[in-house]
Amino acid sequence: MSRRTPALIAAAVLLPLALTACSTPDGDAAGTGNKASAKSDGFPYTVTNCGVTTTYKAPPKRVVTMNQHVTEIMLELGLTKSLVGTAYLDDKVLPKYAKDYASVPVIAKEYPSYEQVLATNPDFVYGGYSSAFTAGDGRGREAFKKSGIETRLNTESCAKADTPMETLYEEIREVGRTFGVTERAEAWIKQAKADNAATAEKLKDLKPLPVFVYDSGDKTAFTAGGKGIGNELIKRAGGTNIFADLDKSFGDASWENVVARKPEAIVIYDYGATTVAQKKKRLLDDPALADVPAIKNKRFAVMPLSDAVLGVRVPAAVEKLAAQLHPAATTS
Numbered sequence: 001m002s003r004r005t006p007a008l009i010a011a012a013v014l015l016p017l018a019l020t021a022c023s024t025p026d027g028d029a030a031g032t033g034n035k036a037s038a039k040s041d042g043f044p045y046t047v048t049n050c051g052v053t054t055t056y057k058a059p060p061k062r063v064v065t066m067n068q069h070v071t072e073i074m075l076e077l078g079l080t081k082s083l084v085g086t087a088y089l090d091d092k093v094l095p096k097y098a099k100d101y102a103s104v105p106v107i108a109k110e111y112p113s114y115e116q117v118l119a120t121n122p123d124f125v126y127g128g129y130s131s132a133f134t135a136g137d138g139r140g141r142e143a144f145k146k147s148g149i150e151t152r153l154n155t156e157s158c159a160k161a162d163t164p165m166e167t168l169y170e171e172i173r174e175v176g177r178t179f180g181v182t183e184r185a186e187a188w189i190k191q192a193k194a195d196n197a198a199t200a201e202k203l204k205d206l207k208p209l210p211v212f213v214y215d216s217g218d219k220t221a222f223t224a225g226g227k228g229i230g231n232e233l234i235k236r237a238g239g240t241n242i243f244a245d246l247d248k249s250f251g252d253a254s255w256e257n258v259v260a261r262k263p264e265a266i267v268i269y270d271y272g273a274t275t276v277a278q279k280k281k282r283l284l285d286d287p288a289l290a291d292v293p294a295i296k297n298k299r300f301a302v303m304p305l306s307d308a309v310l311g312v313r314v315p316a317a318v319e320k321l322a323a324q325l326h327p328a329a330t331t332s
Helices: 006-014 068-076 095-102 114-118 141-146 164-178 182-203 229-236 255-261 276-284 314-325
Strands: 045-049 052-056 063-066 083-087 106-108 124-127 150-153 209-214 221-224 239-241 250-253 265-270 300-304
Touching (some): 052 150, 063 068, 068 083, 164 229, 209 255, 221 229, 229 239, 265 276
Parallel strands (some): 124 150, 209 265, 265 300
Antiparallel strands (some): 045 052
16 A cells, blocks of 8 residues: 555645646657657647646657556557556556566566666656655656656646546546557547446436445545545446545545445455455454445445556446446346
8 A cells, every 4th residue: 555645645636736738739640569650740749747847859768657557558558669667566467468568677566766767767757646756765756857757647646627537538648649649549538438438328327326435444444535536436337435525536534434324335445465355354344334234235346456546447447346336237
């Protein structure tokens, strides 16, 4: 959990930065194979990402990614050959990416040091969580800039608008523009919108199910709040997040409030050393939760953590969660 501690999450959410983007007129800058080659009208491209404005004269060529969801964005967009290093998985990459991922050097199990990143001679670093660019650890975005290295932070860490799916589309669009693969990005967005619409059609007549997300925690429950893609996933999968009033992506809630809000289903985030079975046992064995409807009925759903952050897994994750919450409605 070091990359998502409550303090870091709160800092990221409260960061008063608008999600904005400006660019030159859009051009088709799609690459060939895994090599991104920009057409003259695709660059220069200027974008403002989490308060940092950068102008690219050409696509970055040597990239380090930190955190799984941004690594998978790069792999999905066919940019494997641009990657000179990667770090920090929450779980296994999707099978469709396994071969490409295996070709990329893993420079650290969790976050690399500044020196480890520099050793790859990158011209671009892409971080998934705000903790990827912790200045106190020497990996601040300003430090990379002083070394001539551009950076990008996944916009879930700074977006203010309460439209997480649109934020996802914009993340893919901006990464596509940055690397000169606009057509690939737009094709992914088009398919994602179609997939989301298909799931919504299946659920349109159903009453939303009150849902509690259990990430971790003992004295308090670390859960999904009302900001970010986690809350959006629940909503689009036919649920209502009982802690949607928590004004952040992740945060702590009291067990008393879990009981009072009577969730009918519990979504367990699967990652790290604590297994899903252990998390279920903790919940089922807690006498304070005995009267919670989801506990009484042993109604659980499971999501890998990498499904519940702003990345290319989201549309499929909505469908998978919907199938767990409303199996009768989603069975073809």
